[in-house]
Amino acid sequence: MTYVLQLADTCLIHAQRLGEWCGHAPVIEEDLALTNMALDLIGQARALLTHAGALEGAGRDEDQLAFLREERDYRNVVLVELPNSAASPSDGSGGRDFALTTLRNAAVAIWLELLYEKLLDSTDPELAAIAAKALKEVRYHRQHASDWVVRLGDGTAESQARMQAALAVLWPYVNELFAAPGVDGVGPAWKDVEAEWRARWGTLMQEATLSLPRDSALRTQGHLGVHSEHMGHLLATMQYLQRAYPGGVW
Amino acid sequence: MTYVLQLADTCLIHAQRLGEWCGHAPVIEEDLALTNMALDLIGQARALLTHAGALEGAGRDEDQLAFLREERDYRNVVLVELPNSAASPSDGSGGRDFALTTLRNAAVAIWLELLYEKLLDSTDPELAAIAAKALKEVRYHRQHASDWVVRLGDGTAESQARMQAALAVLWPYVNELFAAPGVDGVGPAWKDVEAEWRARWGTLMQEATLSLPRDSALRTQGHLGVHSEHMGHLLATMQYLQRAYPGGVW
């Protein structure tokens, strides 16, 4: 169940951050694209959470898992809970940086694509089926986000500087994408996709004329339930209605 | 009870916004001053909410009133729930503008000072006692905030422009400070302090070399429970623990 939650929560929280863009994107086409990506990721999170609930066998449905856990029980990587802008670092508030969001979208999409490809062979047929459906979606996300990374990296001097700055912010958190162990037959250890992810990311950076920051020793542990200070603020918002109206039917 | 809540909630929500500054002020002295102001206002809110709870007679204490009402039951003026910066207008997030916060502090402090002065004569002895204690505090707030308004208004060209911009944002919301009716003998109609408030504000603006924006027809109704879209986000944060841990003892 933990393995499935690590994926599910990463999709869920990633979608939550994407949802904050709605109505505020640089062009309307991107309002649509970011919303659409969030919608796909919510779909993946729903399928994965439902499956996790079934594996747990305690009768928790997708919403109980999505909205009624405590922070320490969420297993998403810290990368996706970071605010959409690094400008207001400590309080989960503040601004939207399209450079940061675009780079994160590409990083997560490549990673999900690689994981879902391996999950096609999972001995857990439900997980394999979820992966098969999700794979088409994340391939499109990866393509769309990569196009933007190249456009903004190899655009103007300003856009390149912004992308480079956003990359410096995100890069230490990428380490966690390769940290969680696998489950025999069920799903690969995340490190099994590391080499391929780094190869693809390297190619993308080259195409975008961006240079990789120095590797960092930071090892975030969101997948073990140790989050950043941003997570609590995100959850306060996300869980609010379920918490404020116990027993509500929506 | 509504009359007391209108004051109590205005103090409470004003303090909540001030609390967001902690650790992020332009000079450490202001970290202290803003925190101190928040502390005084929380104290006033506690006394007023406790009194409101007693008037209601339903056994609700300060915390039940502060944390467990629905948004539509809060009676603070919209002015104090506006984010600390106008830069991220629609989602309650985003930045801290010292110009805006300073002007708001001055506006609210003058207003509270005038109201508390009149409340010294309240036929409600509890309310009169709260006013007497609070008066000393808000006088200091008024002095401190006014000094900053003058300093920043009559400082550099940049600071003046920032103050003028912040004033344009806040000005339409000032109308509500004079909107709530009084309760015979208990407390004055807010409009009873309007003339004096405007006179003092005018003097302050003159000293700060700031010019008043055109009056606006906007009539916000936070004191009737109709808030801005910022309020829900503020409450999601403020109420989170009480909502997430029902029955908790703190």
Next chain:
Amino acid sequence: LAREEAFEARIDAGDFIEAKDWMPEHYRKTLVRQISQHAHSEIVGMLPEGNWITRAPTLKRKAILLAKVQDEGGHGLYLYAAAETLGTSRDEMTEALLSGKAKYSSIFNYPTLTWADIGVIGWLVDGAAIMNQVPLCRCSFAPYARAMIRVCREESFHQRQGYESLLVMMQKGTPEQKAMVQDAVNRWWWPALMMFGPADKDSPNSEQSMRWGIKRVSNDTLRQKFVDATIPQAEILGVTVPDPELKWNAERESYDFGPIDWSEFWRVVGGEGPCNRERLAARQKAWNDGAWVREAAMAHSRKQATKAQAA
């Protein structure tokens, strides 16, 4: 002049006008104004609903809301494209919106204060929009009529989803949820009625639009139709509307309803509604913050074009 007469004759005959056809300047301007205003409304309309995406109470509702907002953005794009066929550009239209010159539907200057507002917007606001737009599917300007057909289809879907979400809360929800729904209806009812525009007697532009087949049904007629269609739905839902004068008029076979507060209507249209400033500021900020992105995209495509040429 002969062209003008021929144009009028086509209109009178119920013909549809295509973008490539000759048309009087005033007809063109009226349409550009109306279509771009409609497009702006879709875009600004994303804001009050977007305000609740991060707080939707279940994943299903979050997905529905995301999809709805996405549809609205799509309508906006589709309508901007229709307006562009009349010889304006998206940048010009955007500039008009951000400078405050162009209007958008005043309904979006009201705040979404509770989750029930999302359902009520679907039910009442989309409902009123559809009532307004169905006649536009027969608008004399064909690209607009075609856009409206698609828009109305999707709006109907949104309206049903909104109504359904309210029904769930009213039928299975807690007392707090029911109160939340009633409160939302109380706040949105009058603004929804105002969506049909001023009373016919105060609507000077309407006549010409009617003659040209841009407008097909008068404001008051549509408003009455909306009330008549909506009250039975409210009864099923189990909510009341905040109008003590509302009552069935057996003679007219229609509902009588109380007077609209036109001073509020004009105040909001005039820029002093609860959220006018914030809506415009949000769009301005999105546009300004996004400038570097748009510039970079253009610079990149120029680079690509140069490379392609060199190759």
Next chain:
Amino acid sequence: LAREEAFEARIDAGDFIEAKDWMPEHYRKTLVRQISQHAHSEIVGMLPEGNWITRAPTLKRKAILLAKVQDEGGHGLYLYAAAETLGTSRDEMTEALLSGKAKYSSIFNYPTLTWADIGVIGWLVDGAAIMNQVPLCRCSFAPYARAMIRVCREESFHQRQGYESLLVMMQKGTPEQKAMVQDAVNRWWWPALMMFGPADKDSPNSEQSMRWGIKRVSNDTLRQKFVDATIPQAEILGVTVPDPELKWNAERESYDFGPIDWSEFWRVVGGEGPCNRERLAARQKAWNDGAWVREAAMAHSRKQATKAQAA
């Protein structure tokens, strides 16, 4: 050289040094580094606690937290002033912090993830700080010693408040609250032990500081003292510490405890802790965003001075 000998003699005699007294350059530098680092720690320390001001669970707890954070800011100011007596300026010290040249206590590079963290910071972190600071009340540099007396008094108050808030949750709280407290203790225990600095054998600067009477007690001694004082408090509270090797050593009349993960210690000191980047970024942002305010204040006071002169 004679002055240096006289200085050493004073130190040996247990005399206190005042700011106006002559002192060796290295003594001065050591003190500036230590006092400013301490000041920076108070200021950066406002951030993890400030993170919970908007979410404190009751008004009483919110008021206590506000007051505590205010005290910390006050300590910071007080310590900066003490360092300034040694011939540095606040701007220089701030610049050193923001550029990453100056350090602050590594403990503040850990995140506050739950409300219980606030109580545990009071209990363990302030507790460890007091243990470190009490000997500094007898520091040979008198202004620092005086500052420490005041700081320690207030920190003791904070420690008791923190412990009391945990006691309430453990004794009257829900099972979820108790679990929250235990979880917070699990996360903060080892970082708190690291607050006493590297093991004595790896602490090269300590010897000179001891000789000069700046430091009075060794890292390992203080750490042991802290463990011995804290474990009984943990027992009363009803929490365990995450150390399987912890056990009472009757011979030493002291607790044995497991080995500290010094690689984590050095990683965090080296800038790669969970929150190093964010803490520094927050202070940098506050400073940069506040530049216009500080400039305006200076411009205004120049104007006032000019006016006063003219009058």
